[in-house]
Amino acid sequence: MQKVLTKKSLPQWVKKLLSYTIYTPVEEDDHWNFVATDNPEDINLDYPLTTLSPKKIIFPQREIFLEFCDSTEGNPEVKEVLPAEKSAVIFGVRPCDAKALTFTDKVFGGDFKDIYYWKRRNQTTLVGISCNTPPYTNCFCVSVNGSPYSKEGLDILLTDLGDKYFVETYTKKGEKLLNLAKGLFKSPTAKDKKDLEKIRIDSKKKIKRQIKNIKKIPPKLKEMFDSPFWDEESMSCLRCGICTYLCPTCHCFDINDEITSSSPIKGKRIRTWDTCQFPDFTMHSSGHNPRPDKASRLRQRILHKFLYFVDRYQNYQCTGCGRCISLCPVGIDLLEVLDKVRDYGS
Amino acid sequence: MKRTGVFICHCGINIAGTVDVKKVAKELSNHTGVVHSEEYIYMCSDPGQNLIIEAIKENQLDSVVVACCSPTLHETTFRNTVKSAGINPFQCEIANIREQCSWVHKDMEKATEKAIKLTKSAVERVHRNESLDPISIPVTRRALVVGGGIAGIQSALDLANSGYEVILVERSPSIGGHMIQLSETFPTLDCSQCILTPKMVEVSKHPKIKLLTYSEIQDISGYVGNFKVKILKKPTYVDPDKCTLCDECTKVCPVVVPNEFDLGLTGRRAVYMPFPQAIPATYTLDIKSCPGLLPIACGKCADVCEPEAIDYDMKPEIVEEEVGAIIVATGFDLYDKELMAEYGHGKYADVLDGLQFERLCSASGPTTGKILRPSDHKEPKEVVFIQCVGSRDPELHCAYCSKICCMYTAKHAMLYKHHVPDGQAYIFYIDIRSGGKGYEEFVQRAVEEDGALYLRGKVSKIFEDKGKIKVWGVDTLSGKDIEIDADMVVLATAMRPSEGAEELAKKLKIALDKDGFLSEAHPKLRPVESVTPGMFLAGAAQAPKDIPEAVAQASGAAAKAIAILSQERLFHAPTVAKVNVNLCTGCGMCVHVCPYDSLSLKDGKAEVNEVLCEGCGTCSATCLRAAIEVKNLTPLQVNEMIGASLGG
Amino acid sequence: MVSLEDLKKEAKQILKENKVKYIIGYKKSTNGLMPVPAFIKEPEEVEKLVWDPTCVFNLTRYLVDEKRRKTKEKEPDERPVGLVVKGCDSRAINILLQEKFINREDVYLLGVSCENTGVLDEKKLTKKIKGEKVKKVEFDEKDNFIITTQEGKTKIPAKEILANRCLECKANFPVIYDVLLGEKAKRSIDNPFESIEKIESLSTEERWTFWKKQLDKCIRCYACRSVCPMCYCDECVADTISFAVTADTTAEEKAQKIKWVEKSPVSSENFIYHMVRAIHLAGRCIDCGECERACPLDIPLRFLNRKLEKEAKELFGFEAGFDPDQPSLISCFKDEDPEDFIR
Amino acid sequence: MAEEFEPKIVAFLCKWCSSAGSDLAGVSRMEYPYNVVPITVMCSGSISPLYILSAFSRGADGVLVSGCHPGDCHYIKGNFYARRRIALINKLLDFIGLEPQRFQMSWVSAAEGTKYTEIIKDFVKELKPLGPQTKLGRDL
Numbered sequence A: 001m002q003k004v005l006t007k008k009s010l011p012q013w014v015k016k017l018l019s020y021t022i023y024t025p026v027e028e029d030d031h032w033n034f035v036a037t038d039n040p041e042d043i044n045l046d047y048p049l050t051t052l053s054p055k056k057i058i059f060p061q062r063e064i065f066l067e068f069c070d071s072t073e074g075n076p077e078v079k080e081v082l083p084a085e086k087s088a089v090i091f092g093v094r095p096c097d098a099k100a101l102t103f104t105d106k107v108f109g110g111d112f113k114d115i116y117y118w119k120r121r122n123q124t125t126l127v128g129i130s131c132n133t134p135p136y137t138n139c140f141c142v143s144v145n146g147s148p149y150s151k152e153g154l155d156i157l158l159t160d161l162g163d164k165y166f167v168e169t170y171t172k173k174g175e176k177l178l179n180l181a182k183g184l185f186k187s188p189t190a191k192d193k194k195d196l197e198k199i200r201i202d203s204k205k206k207i208k209r210q211i212k213n214i215k216k217i218p219p220k221l222k223e224m225f226d227s228p229f230w231d232e233e234s235m236s237c238l239r240c241g242i243c244t245y246l247c248p249t250c251h252c253f254d255i256n257d258e259i260t261s262s263s264p265i266k267g268k269r270i271r272t273w274d275t276c277q278f279p280d281f282t283m284h285s286s287g288h289n290p291r292p293d294k295a296s297r298l299r300q301r302i303l304h305k306f307l308y309f310v311d312r313y314q315n316y317q318c319t320g321c322g323r324c325i326s327l328c329p330v331g332i333d334l335l336e337v338l339d340k341v342r343d344y345g346s
Numbered sequence B: 001m002k003r004t005g006v007f008i009c010h011c012g013i014n015i016a017g018t019v020d021v022k023k024v025a026k027e028l029s030n031h032t033g034v035v036h037s038e039e040y041i042y043m044c045s046d047p048g049q050n051l052i053i054e055a056i057k058e059n060q061l062d063s064v065v066v067a068c069c070s071p072t073l074h075e076t077t078f079r080n081t082v083k084s085a086g087i088n089p090f091q092c093e094i095a096n097i098r099e100q101c102s103w104v105h106k107d108m109e110k111a112t113e114k115a116i117k118l119t120k121s122a123v124e125r126v127h128r129n130e131s132l133d134p135i136s137i138p139v140t141r142r143a144l145v146v147g148g149g150i151a152g153i154q155s156a157l158d159l160a161n162s163g164y165e166v167i168l169v170e171r172s173p174s175i176g177g178h179m180i181q182l183s184e185t186f187p188t189l190d191c192s193q194c195i196l197t198p199k200m201v202e203v204s205k206h207p208k209i210k211l212l213t214y215s216e217i218q219d220i221s222g223y224v225g226n227f228k229v230k231i232l233k234k235p236t237y238v239d240p241d242k243c244t245l246c247d248e249c250t251k252v253c254p255v256v257v258p259n260e261f262d263l264g265l266t267g268r269r270a271v272y273m274p275f276p277q278a279i280p281a282t283y284t285l286d287i288k289s290c291p292g293l294l295p296i297a298c299g300k301c302a303d304v305c306e307p308e309a310i311d312y313d314m315k316p317e318i319v320e321e322e323v324g325a326i327i328v329a330t331g332f333d334l335y336d337k338e339l340m341a342e343y344g345h346g347k348y349a350d351v352l353d354g355l356q357f358e359r360l361c362s363a364s365g366p367t368t369g370k371i372l373r374p375s376d377h378k379e380p381k382e383v384v385f386i387q388c389v390g391s392r393d394p395e396l397h398c399a400y401c402s403k404i405c406c407m408y409t410a411k412h413a414m415l416y417k418h419h420v421p422d423g424q425a426y427i428f429y430i431d432i433r434s435g436g437k438g439y440e441e442f443v444q445r446a447v448e449e450d451g452a453l454y455l456r457g458k459v460s461k462i463f464e465d466k467g468k469i470k471v472w473g474v475d476t477l478s479g480k481d482i483e484i485d486a487d488m489v490v491l492a493t494a495m496r497p498s499e500g501a502e503e504l505a506k507k508l509k510i511a512l513d514k515d516g517f518l519s520e521a522h523p524k525l526r527p528v529e530s531v532t533p534g535m536f537l538a539g540a541a542q543a544p545k546d547i548p549e550a551v552a553q554a555s556g557a558a559a560k561a562i563a564i565l566s567q568e569r570l571f572h573a574p575t576v577a578k579v580n581v582n583l584c585t586g587c588g589m590c591v592h593v594c595p596y597d598s599l600s601l602k603d604g605k606a607e608v609n610e611v612l613c614e615g616c617g618t619c620s621a622t623c624l625r626a627a628i629e630v631k632n633l634t635p636l637q638v639n640e641m642i643g644a645s646l647g648g
Numbered sequence C: 001m002v003s004l005e006d007l008k009k010e011a012k013q014i015l016k017e018n019k020v021k022y023i024i025g026y027k028k029s030t031n032g033l034m035p036v037p038a039f040i041k042e043p044e045e046v047e048k049l050v051w052d053p054t055c056v057f058n059l060t061r062y063l064v065d066e067k068r069r070k071t072k073e074k075e076p077d078e079r080p081v082g083l084v085v086k087g088c089d090s091r092a093i094n095i096l097l098q099e100k101f102i103n104r105e106d107v108y109l110l111g112v113s114c115e116n117t118g119v120l121d122e123k124k125l126t127k128k129i130k131g132e133k134v135k136k137v138e139f140d141e142k143d144n145f146i147i148t149t150q151e152g153k154t155k156i157p158a159k160e161i162l163a164n165r166c167l168e169c170k171a172n173f174p175v176i177y178d179v180l181l182g183e184k185a186k187r188s189i190d191n192p193f194e195s196i197e198k199i200e201s202l203s204t205e206e207r208w209t210f211w212k213k214q215l216d217k218c219i220r221c222y223a224c225r226s227v228c229p230m231c232y233c234d235e236c237v238a239d240t241i242s243f244a245v246t247a248d249t250t251a252e253e254k255a256q257k258i259k260w261v262e263k264s265p266v267s268s269e270n271f272i273y274h275m276v277r278a279i280h281l282a283g284r285c286i287d288c289g290e291c292e293r294a295c296p297l298d299i300p301l302r303f304l305n306r307k308l309e310k311e312a313k314e315l316f317g318f319e320a321g322f323d324p325d326q327p328s329l330i331s332c333f334k335d336e337d338p339e340d341f342i343r
Numbered sequence D: 001m002a003e004e005f006e007p008k009i010v011a012f013l014c015k016w017c018s019s020a021g022s023d024l025a026g027v028s029r030m031e032y033p034y035n036v037v038p039i040t041v042m043c044s045g046s047i048s049p050l051y052i053l054s055a056f057s058r059g060a061d062g063v064l065v066s067g068c069h070p071g072d073c074h075y076i077k078g079n080f081y082a083r084r085r086i087a088l089i090n091k092l093l094d095f096i097g098l099e100p101q102r103f104q105m106s107w108v109s110a111a112e113g114t115k116y117t118e119i120i121k122d123f124v125k126e127l128k129p130l131g132p133q134t135k136l137g138r139d140l
Helices: A007-016 A095-108 A115-120 A171-178 A188-208 A215-224 A229-234 A294-314 A334-345 B021-029 B046-059 B071-084 B097-100 B108-127 B150-161 B192-205 B248-252 B300-304 B337-343 B354-361 B405-419 B437-449 B501-508 B547-565 B589-593 B616-623 B637-646 C003-017 C042-048 C059-072 C087-098 C121-130 C196-201 C204-216 C222-225 C250-257 C269-282 C289-292 C301-316 D015-027 D049-057 D078-095 D113-130
Strands: A002-006 A021-028 A029-036 A062-069 A077-079 A088-093 A126-131 A157-161 A166-169 A253-262 A265-273 B004-009 B034-040 B063-068 B092-096 B135-138 B143-146 B167-168 B209-212 B214-222 B226-233 B256-258 B267-271 B316-325 B325-328 B333-334 B350-354 B382-389 B426-430 B453-455 B457-465 B468-475 B480-486 B486-494 B495-497 B521-523 B528-529 B535-537 B569-570 B577-579 B598-601 B605-608 B628-630 C021-026 C036-041 C083-084 C107-112 C133-138 C144-149 C152-157 C179-181 D009-014 D034-043 D064-067 D103-109
Touching: A062 B092, A088 A095, A095 A115, A095 A126, A095 A294, A115 A126, A126 A171, A157 A188, A166 A171, A166 A188, A215 A334, A215 B071, A229 A294, A229 A334, A253 B637, A294 A334, A294 B316, B004 B021, B004 B046, B004 B108, B021 B034, B021 B108, B034 B046, B046 B063, B046 B071, B063 B071, B063 D103, B071 B092, B092 B097, B092 B108, B097 B468, B108 B214, B108 B598, B108 B637, B108 D034, B143 B150, B143 B316, B143 B547, B150 B167, B150 B192, B150 B209, B150 B325, B150 B547, B167 B214, B167 B226, B192 B209, B192 B535, B214 B316, B226 B325, B226 B616, B248 B267, B248 B300, B256 B547, B325 B501, B325 B547, B337 B382, B337 B486, B337 B521, B350 B354, B354 B486, B382 B405, B382 B468, B382 B480, B405 B426, B405 B437, B405 B486, B426 B468, B437 C152, B453 B468, B468 B486, B528 B547, B528 C121, B535 B547, B577 B605, B589 B598, B589 B616, B616 B628, B616 D078, B637 D034, B637 D049, C003 C021, C003 C042, C003 C107, C021 C059, C036 C042, C036 C059, C059 C083, C059 C087, C083 C087, C087 C107, C121 C144, C144 C301, C196 C301, C196 D078, C204 C269, C222 C269, C222 C289, C269 C301, C269 D049, C269 D078, C301 D078, D009 D015, D009 D049, D009 D113, D015 D034, D015 D064, D015 D103, D015 D113, D049 D064, D049 D078, D064 D078, D064 D113, D078 D103, D103 D113
Parallel strands: A021 A088, A088 A126, A126 A157, B004 B034, B004 B063, B063 B092, B143 B167, B143 B325, B167 B209, B325 B535, B350 B486, B382 B426, B382 B486, B426 B453, C021 C083, C083 C107, C107 C179, D009 D034, D009 D064, D064 D103
Antiparallel strands: A002 A166, A021 A029, A062 A077, A062 A265, A157 A166, A253 A265, B135 B569, B214 B226, B226 B316, B256 B267, B333 B495, B457 B468, B468 B480, B521 B528, B528 B535, B577 B628, B598 B605, C021 C036, C133 C144, C144 C152
């Protein structure tokens, strides 16, 4: 369904949604971040890109699975912990970040359905905002089959038409939000639709960074597993977790029992983010580490995103948000690396 | 997981009075890893210990915690108990629930709660204890004594007479130290040389004593039981075996220099024998004052030496010795006269220090026992003795009391009176310290029989005037100003550690106290031990003391040394540092902080010398990589203890 | 003035003469304002090298990788690594020397002076020039920067765009080097500890609220420790598994790894992690500000290290990184060290 | 009427002076609050800042570190190193906003049972008004 919403009535709409947990981008210190709010005025859809994508809400960095206590009588108590029952709306989701969730959906929704992920996923409605101008210096969504107004993963997409938003809903979840404030939404005029079209065409043009012939990359990577290329490229890598933790598509995790008392043994089983960039990620208990150096870890990251994932899900595990490029402390440029891969040896 | 047994002691009502021991036992029985827990009235009693042994056998315990009094009291007891039941003693830990709990709290419930935490903490520790065996060290059964004064001589003789080889090192040409310079000794007024020389001779003749005079310690390495010593033997240029003591050389020697033995009151030649009874009885050619060893430079002594004992080509020689224990008896020197200028010492010939006066009184002295003024060899009729010169003067000089001055000044006054019956002795003093057998009586004698006039107060000015030495001062008792035209002034100057003691202390790694004396391991309970195991202190090197004290300490030090030398092997606590080489980055910070030099870097990794390590753990707190820890009190253990102490 | 040409000349020279294995310097970034690390192996490549006030990274960190690589090699190439170092970077070298992590002969130091000024803060600059493309950034002796964009030249007072650390740096030239480019101009700073004194002046509760807000942001990406030249331990106390494992390490020994810090990115664990890091950097941090720069969530990590730097100076008269031969802060003491806090 | 808050205190005592001092307090039957649970280590020099942080993170309301007076260290100089190390962690704890009363260091000799007693009394008195320490306590 297609509608328009005047900008000044946005808060009124949000007011109707207060039964949900409302997230909106907020500027803290020098960066942006999704934060829960109950003040409709806080909603801000004119922002660059959050440092952490909405992944952190659907797939939080820390998830408690269960609590256990080895009671002294020797019959341990184990209590399962599930995410709270609370529907949520995330405003201002960038299309690339929404698309990323369709990837994590695949990962957590295979033969084994991850109840924690899906509980949050299902009770969250994503209200996107299309990127009329690239929100980020290193945006390249178009190069990876994305677009500044892609609807993938979104329930609602808003597009800024100056004094109003063009509103498109793609799901029941989405429509439900509109229905909660029927009066505020008008049907779009022909002009609105024309403006929308124009904006969309321009918005694609505005995206400067890109990878040419990305299709050539996966087959190339197949041959490059043992290439010295990776040693060269990883020279400046610091083995920190930024590129992966901030990537909207990365989804690796670790599960630990965190002990709060040693006698009687009390604690929690906790899932936390993990990353292939940390040396302990592949550390075997024998001490052997199949990915012993930065090179093999960088390779893993690239191959996973542009080969393995493609083989498995017929899609690049990258939505072109550009976070890993802009936030890498030593300026490792994914696009540069991919260009080199593509042209490697030729 | 270990099988730990916990034993809670009532200590009569000492513990059970305020701690619900039954509850503690019950609580602990539920603690992870505890398979047996019971309480008993007196764990340290035989039945108590047997009950531990039984429990160990019945429940195949591999570790034990005893909750009782302070580990300082019964840790050893219980470690032996578990040992007798076949468990490694280091698998037993003590929870102090008496001194640190039942005795300081009243509220039963709260005290019990705390006792439980303390005991659990000990359990957490013992769960992670390693079984350890004491580190055994072989012992080199010989000793080194540094310093040939009365203290060194005494130690050497005691050691030798107990059957141990001794190397006695003295830096001057003869042993005897300052005591040999003294005339009579208080409080008995017996002749110092008469009582000392027999001991000196005994040293020289003793088959077990290797005497190295005119020698200095150059370097010491190793550790208790196994020291390696490098000794520099300075050339005397006179072969003692050839020398017949004919004394011809001194007759021809053109050089005259002040005689150290007489403290400059007489002169000696460049080639000389320090004093007639010197041990070893031989001559020394003092290269510093000799015009030169080349026959063209002088060569007179060599010319006249019939037995050709004088050998200009003699070279310094390094003697290397291995010893198991070391006694340091480097003695004292008198406070520099330069620093005592205010009393005119060094400025006026007739202002002397105590030792110089001793020489004047001594039959073997420059005046063959007559007390005469150095300036004009007249008999002094009025002599002023001043005590505490440089001592007890924190502002300008030494803060400490030199201890023996009160006594020897009284003695000086007496001796003076005996030599010059019509003379008058004045003594300026702050107060009189005559603690010691027969000492007080001695001082009284000086006053009553020999009419020494004691003036309580300090001397303000001393200056020469018409052949007299004017001494101005105040008698603080009468408040009167005092002015004495003295013929001679004798200063009881402070004792200070002997020249070079500091250097030596550095080589031996013995700490010095604030005054530069060698510091003992404990001021009360370990007065003859240094902080370095295997090194002991004797005599005035440790603090000012008189002859009987020096001798007593010397024998004490010898006894301590014998306690080591009498062992086949020594045993060292195995709770020492250990390095995790996988984590060590070789930064050397631990090496730097170790108080015992037990750490070193080898191929870029820290390495522990377990024999030197005392297990203080400063290294482990310093290490940023968590690469070094002390066995059985590792960060892991402490961390678990923290948890237990906070109740889980 | 540091002349880039001289730098290139020297670089080319030592590569030609095989004096060095390779040179770690700066090259233009393909995507951002700040130049990125360049690893130059061939004399021809030296043309890539750049040097200007945007060269913020502390390249000494790469000596850690170099050492790790070297230890793995069978016959390691013993030639030194050429390294471009600014004032702060050179102090890092001193610490690595002090801690025997490297030997002097392992590095050939191309010292570059910050020309009496310092290097830029990317974010401050971006704000200033509002997203314009920066063509050129130059020092000018008078505490200004000259920024050339397509709009033309603009002169910006240094203090407005200097990296925070540079605002408080009083030794902005190399203290150790093999060749020095530019002169040893010392900048006079009225108060080198201004930034943290602001926080010190807050009440205890205000300080707590400040740090709680900041450290709660931490996602434990460990960029701070990864970028830090002093964080070269193979295993960090913050790691929850042991890296010191060999084939014959028993399961029990593996279980011995202490979890001082749990993996959960919660307040308590974040605090312990960052405090431990600060404590372990006491007397070692040379204030290159990399931790703060690398942090994707803008946590002002410099303050923690800076605080202890201040205390070390004020309590113990200790300054890190100026003398490779001095014992490190916590492995020495003075009898007169203050103890007014002790009962 | 709510029960009065009773702070939990961990005290790291060096074996030779402070632990002996607390023993003396016991022998002399000096009463002091039970809130403190001592952990005896060999030397104050062996107390790592990690111990202190760990104690707080495991819920200690106060932490005490006590060693021999300067010059009396059984290991010659361990307490001098401790003094530096602890000064730094003390400043840091204060800087991040932990109440300064919560961390204390003292010199207690084997003879100072009374001093030990006093220190514990004061410590508890100062901690009570602050209430539980939640800032660094594990919130897993």
